[in-house]
Amino acid sequence: MTKIYSHPKSLRGVTTHYCPGCGHGMAHKLIAEVVDELGIREKIIGVAPVGCAVIAYDYWDFDCSEAAHGRALAVATGIKRVRPQNIVFTYQGDGDLAAIGTAETIHAANRGENITVIFMNNAIYGMTGGQMAPTTIAGQKTATTPQGRDVRTSGYPLKISEMLAVLEPVKYIERVGLSSPSNIIKAKKAIKQAFQNQIDGVGFSLVELLSPCPTYWGMSPAEALKWIDEVMTKEFPLGRIK
Amino acid sequence: MNKILISGNEAIGEAAVQAGCGFYAGYPITPQNELTAYMAKRITETGGIFIQSESEISAINMVFGASAAGERAMTSSSSPGISLKQEGISYLAGAQLPAVIVNIMRGGPGLGNIAPAQSDYFQATKGGGHGDYRLIVLAPYSVQEAFDLTTLAFDLADIYRMPVMILGDGIIGQMMEPLEAKSKKRKVKNVEKPWALTGCKGRKPNIARSFYMKEGDLEKFNLGLQGKYKKIEGKETRWEEKYVDDARIILVAYGTMARIAEEAVKQLRKDKIKAGLIRPITLWPFPVEAFRPAKRARYLVTEMSYGQMVEDVRLAVNGKAKVEFLGRSGGGIPTQEQIINKVKDIV
Ligand SMILES: Cc1ncc(C[n+]2csc(CCOP(=O)(O)OP(=O)(O)O)c2C)c(N)n1
Ligand code: SF4
Numbered sequence: 001m002t003k004i005y006s007h008p009k010s011l012r013g014v015t016t017h018y019c020p021g022c023g024h025g026m027a028h029k030l031i032a033e034v035v036d037e038l039g040i041r042e043k044i045i046g047v048a049p050v051g052c053a054v055i056a057y058d059y060w061d062f063d064c065s066e067a068a069h070g071r072a073l074a075v076a077t078g079i080k081r082v083r084p085q086n087i088v089f090t091y092q093g094d095g096d097l098a099a100i101g102t103a104e105t106i107h108a109a110n111r112g113e114n115i116t117v118i119f120m121n122n123a124i125y126g127m128t129g130g131q132m133a134p135t136t137i138a139g140q141k142t143a144t145t146p147q148g149r150d151v152r153t154s155g156y157p158l159k160i161s162e163m164l165a166v167l168e169p170v171k172y173i174e175r176v177g178l179s180s181p182s183n184i185i186k187a188k189k190a191i192k193q194a195f196q197n198q199i200d201g202v203g204f205s206l207v208e209l210l211s212p213c214p215t216y217w218g219m220s221p222a223e224a225l226k227w228i229d230e231v232m233t234k235e236f237p238l239g240r241i242k
Numbered sequence: 243m244n245k246i247l248i249s250g251n252e253a254i255g256e257a258a259v260q261a262g263c264g265f266y267a268g269y270p271i272t273p274q275n276e277l278t279a280y281m282a283k284r285i286t287e288t289g290g291i292f293i294q295s296e297s298e299i300s301a302i303n304m305v306f307g308a309s310a311a312g313e314r315a316m317t318s319s320s321s322p323g324i325s326l327k328q329e330g331i332s333y334l335a336g337a338q339l340p341a342v343i344v345n346i347m348r349g350g351p352g353l354g355n356i357a358p359a360q361s362d363y364f365q366a367t368k369g370g371g372h373g374d375y376r377l378i379v380l381a382p383y384s385v386q387e388a389f390d391l392t393t394l395a396f397d398l399a400d401i402y403r404m405p406v407m408i409l410g411d412g413i414i415g416q417m418m419e420p421l422e423a424k425s426k427k428r429k430v431k432n433v434e435k436p437w438a439l440t441g442c443k444g445r446k447p448n449i450a451r452s453f454y455m456k457e458g459d460l461e462k463f464n465l466g467l468q469g470k471y472k473k474i475e476g477k478e479t480r481w482e483e484k485y486v487d488d489a490r491i492i493l494v495a496y497g498t499m500a501r502i503a504e505e506a507v508k509q510l511r512k513d514k515i516k517a518g519l520i521r522p523i524t525l526w527p528f529p530v531e532a533f534r535p536a537k538r539a540r541y542l543v544t545e546m547s548y549g550q551m552v553e554d555v556r557l558a559v560n561g562k563a564k565v566e567f568l569g570r571s572g573g574g575i576p577t578q579e580q581i582i583n584k585v586k587d588i589v
Pocket of ligand 2: 017018019021022023024052122126127212213214215216
């Protein structure tokens with residue numbers, strides 16, 4: 001019998017703390033599969049965020065660092081500059097990467113750090129209880145926008161990928177959705193491309209994953225996937241941005 | 243041995259390079275800019291890495307990453323910038339990562355001014371960032387000592403796996419003095435770093451972390467940290483004392499202030515007043531030993547702040563002697579004359 005699928009070596013065989021239907025678990029697995037397929041488990045150094053995925057290093061089975069909220073790309077810069085031979089990536093939510101860490105994000109990208117960024121956009125702050133994120137959709141109800149996000153007072157959803165794409169040293173940006181099997185296959189391809197770029201010394205690469213947070217969207221896991229396709233992708237169109 | 247004329251800021255940079263510092267990140271702020279510029283030139287000459295970061299917050303977190311990856315790493319700043327670094331300093335302490343942080347103090351609070359001051363003593367020695375942690379804090383009083391203590395700082399940081407701060411002021415940073423820049427080939431203490439993030443080839447994965455969710459785990463970790471700090475208090479306390487044996491009044495001062503106090507002591511001795519000097523070199527751990535009862539006298543603590551170290555002196559004498567205070571800040575520096583007058587009032 002030929003084995004066509006097995007548990008990725010880079011993923012520990014433990015139960016995660018994520019809610020049912022959450023996108024973090026899927027994203028972790030895709031990264032682990034890509035790391036295995038590229039054969040870089042013994043070279044990789046991950047930087048975990050502050051957010052629901054704060055203990056991602058309890059799930060991945062390779063070297064990892066923590067970072068203060070938003071500072072992942074500064075930490076990753078330190079690691080990568082010291083160890084250019086290693087493969088370094090950050091894993092960050094929208095609050096982490098696009099709110100408190102905006103400066104670190106823009107400047108690491110603009111320095112052209114040869115780092116891979118996995119950007120989990122679930123349009124909300126999960127860990128702290130469902131508050132508005134910079135990426136919250138106009139009209140979306142959250143704990144801090146009980147009437148729905150009013151763009152006149154809270155601004156518009158921040159399109160960080162498009163913003164970064166204008167920077168000269170940014171080499172690759174793709175937005176994918178964790179909403180259907182075919183989209184998940186595309187997501188894995190994009191993640192693999194972003195890591196391959198680093199291996200090839202291409203430069204700063206970022207994959208934005210539109211990811212469900214059924215808990216704080218107040219939806220069932222199935223409804224959340226539909227909401228990504230029907231609402232989120234209107235604001236954040238899928239595909240290669242750069 | 244050859245002596246060179248160099249500023250305190252540059253001496254710190256030279257010491258760092260000779261101590262094997264391979265990574266520096268910083269953001270410009272007066273009065274420590276000469277150090278950033280020195281590192282930009284020297285560390286790259288020696289194959290190290292220099293980054294001018296977008297902020298102090300970024301710089302300290304780059305240092306976090308570089309240190310986690312096993313490199314000797316340093317950042318420097320001055321008061322308002324050090325406030326921004328506090329988040330990262332707390333994380334370094336929590337993840338038990340070595341790093342050297344230089345604070346060349348200026349006036350505060352707020353933007354303050356660029357004149358020398360010593361008003362970040364509390365922030366350096368009592369915390370500043372969140373959580374139960376300590377920094378080893380070294381206070382140079384000359385260009386030579388700025389060099390020597392920086393070298394020591396890298397070793398202590400590695401040995402104890404914790405951030406170490408060099409606390410100077412604008413005068414220490416910017417004045418020029420002859421420096422004996424030791425041997426060109428100083429033997430770098432090679433501390434093994436099996437915990438470093440290097441990729442998990444041939445071993446279990448390493449994790450640089452300070453987050454402990456399971457009940458009891460953080461308390462256990464923190465008790466470990468406290469044990470380490472106790473050990474440091476026992477082993478790493480440093481100070482200098484002059485004319486204390488027969489002194490009726492002992493001046494206590496650190497950094498630039500100690501130089502002025504020392505001149506005052508010499509003058510007082512000429513005036514037949516038995517004065518002495520205690521100069522703490524480690525501000526944490528504080529040299530409580532130096533205030534042992536046999537040396538009991540009156541103390542006059544003088545600072546370029548409105549009374550911060552004086553609280554540690556009071557704790558050290560524990561009510562067994564009188565402790566007086568003379569301080570100025572915001573660019574004002576207690577003069578030799580002011581000190582002498584104060585002493586004459588007291589005795
Ligand atoms: C300096 C700081 N500010 C605030 C917090 C609290 N906090 C933890 S996670 C988080 C938001 C995380 O949101 P996101 O990055 O979108 O990740 P998610 O939880 O949605 O996966 C916040 C505000 C913190 N830990 N540190
Ligand atoms: S709160 Fe949202 S992001 Fe966090 S684990 Fe639950 S579903 Fe996932």
